[in-house]
Amino acid sequence: MNYLIAKYQLTNASPEYVFNWLEKNTCGDSFGYKEDIEELERSLLSRKNNLINLGLALYGKIPAIAYELYALGSIEIQLAVLGSKSIGIGFRPWIINKDVIPSLIKCETDELNSDSEKIQHSLLSRLLENRHIPDQVLESLFKREEPFDNTSDEMWSRLLQYASYNERLSTPYDETWMDGYADFSYRAVFHAGWNVSMSLPVSMKTADTMWVLANSLVPESYSLDVFEAAERWRSDKEQEDEKYSKIRAALLRLIKPYTSEFKELVESNDVGYRSSFYNRVSSISPEHLIEWYEKDGEVFLDCAMKNKFFFKDSNVRNTLNRTCWDHPDEHASMLYPNLFKVTEERLMSEHPEWFKDSWSGEISFDEIKDPDERREKRLEYLSSQVNNLKKAIVGDEDVYEDTPDQNEFDVRSAFTNIAVQVDLLNSQLQEFYRGNSFSWSTLLAGLVVGFILASYVS
Numbered sequence: 001m002n003y004l005i006a007k008y009q010l011t012n013a014s015p016e017y018v019f020n021w022l023e024k025n026t027c028g029d030s031f032g033y034k035e036d037i038e039e040l041e042r043s044l045l046s047r048k049n050n051l052i053n054l055g056l057a058l059y060g061k062i063p064a065i066a067y068e069l070y071a072l073g074s075i076e077i078q079l080a081v082l083g084s085k086s087i088g089i090g091f092r093p094w095i096i097n098k099d100v101i102p103s104l105i106k107c108e109t110d111e112l113n114s115d116s117e118k119i120q121h122s123l124l125s126r127l128l129e130n131r132h133i134p135d136q137v138l139e140s141l142f143k144r145e146e147p148f149d150n151t152s153d154e155m156w157s158r159l160l161q162y163a164s165y166n167e168r169l170s171t172p173y174d175e176t177w178m179d180g181y182a183d184f185s186y187r188a189v190f191h192a193g194w195n196v197s198m199s200l201p202v203s204m205k206t207a208d209t210m211w212v213l214a215n216s217l218v219p220e221s222y223s224l225d226v227f228e229a230a231e232r233w234r235s236d237k238e239q240e241d242e243k244y245s246k247i248r249a250a251l252l253r254l255i256k257p258y259t260s261e262f263k264e265l266v267e268s269n270d271v272g273y274r275s276s277f278y279n280r281v282s283s284i285s286p287e288h289l290i291e292w293y294e295k296d297g298e299v300f301l302d303c304a305m306k307n308k309f310f311f312k313d314s315n316v317r318n319t320l321n322r323t324c325w326d327h328p329d330e331h332a333s334m335l336y337p338n339l340f341k342v343t344e345e346r347l348m349s350e351h352p353e354w355f356k357d358s359w360s361g362e363i364s365f366d367e368i369k370d371p372d373e374r375r376e377k378r379l380e381y382l383s384s385q386v387n388n389l390k391k392a393i394v395g396d397e398d399v400y401e402d403t404p405d406q407n408e409f410d411v412r413s414a415f416t417n418i419a420v421q422v423d424l425l426n427s428q429l430q431e432f433y434r435g436n437s438f439s440w441s442t443l444l445a446g447l448v449v450g451f452i453l454a455s456y457v458s
Helices: 003-012 015-025 034-045 050-059 063-071 075-082 101-113 123-128 135-143 153-164 180-198 204-216 226-232 238-254 260-265 271-280 286-304 314-326 335-350 352-358 371-394 406-434 441-456
Strands: none
Touching (some): 015 050, 034 050, 034 063, 050 063, 050 075, 063 075, 075 123, 180 226, 180 238, 204 238, 238 271, 260 271, 271 286, 335 352
């Protein structure tokens, strides 16, 4: 849309229309010029309408206007703008202004110290959970530096827990385009986050915060002594240490799988160390599973339900299922059989190839919500079935090497033709299927078999 037309239309349209337009167009992405976008946003701001202001707070692109909206003081507008992309725009984003975060900390501290039992609208929570927050804010929080340097232990722990739910912490660096400085800067947030384990006071009050944070962070750190950090979270009191053992398991995520250190975790006398092993081990036999269950019981089962590799092999999977059913169930809640069933159904949609031996009928992919992912999973399964059919008919191609006899050559040629035709059909199947979102598995399987029989068996 032409900028002048859009400006005239929006400055005269209803607030509902303007809000919907802002949501759809992210406030003038198509205009291209910052000056035009800013002029448009200012003209909308001048209308002084709450709904239009909310649209600007959520979808606006001009940091200065976002700050003006924040300064208006409406709690709804502040929540919207603190959860928007605007907090991370620019070389020095507006959220770093010295009057913003300190005032938010003061307001939340005052509310915590008041008679109210809980904070109704935590602006700090909205800010720290926003994935667009500048990295320097997260690093300052983790290092307890300005503007977080004067927070109490209780407040610091609370803010760390808010930040733990920020998906930025669990998103690895995208290494498609190599950039050493960008790489180092992006990962610095992870390193600072893991180092919190050495500075956060050890107590039952802070344990939940440390557990959530350690499970959220991408497991990368270039400076933390992970075993020293794990041993810091330990108590002589059994009840406390049971909780701390989960923190130790989470911290030991920094130990890379199948290093010698990782393999040694399962032999540890500490249940937290063993749990970290159970959570991530991928090479499993039924005998291992039984041994680990006999050693750690419910602790082991809790870990196994979170580790998809316990469901990859049918023998291991069946052993785990029997173990869940055989586990003592004092209250007849059937907790572990139910957890097994739910986990199995989820993984059956995500990894249908793991369950093909026990499959009967057409696999349902309907539980995969994303249509593109569902289509790719269907395509992956159909493609694998065609390849399996090729192997079943053609066999091992090495068998047909070095065949000087003419008859043998003719046999090899026939099988080669079959392989080529199946490969061609497979590629055509993929191209055809990518343009269709519904299931063609039964029809295509019939076409494959019919094509081969018609061509070579007559």
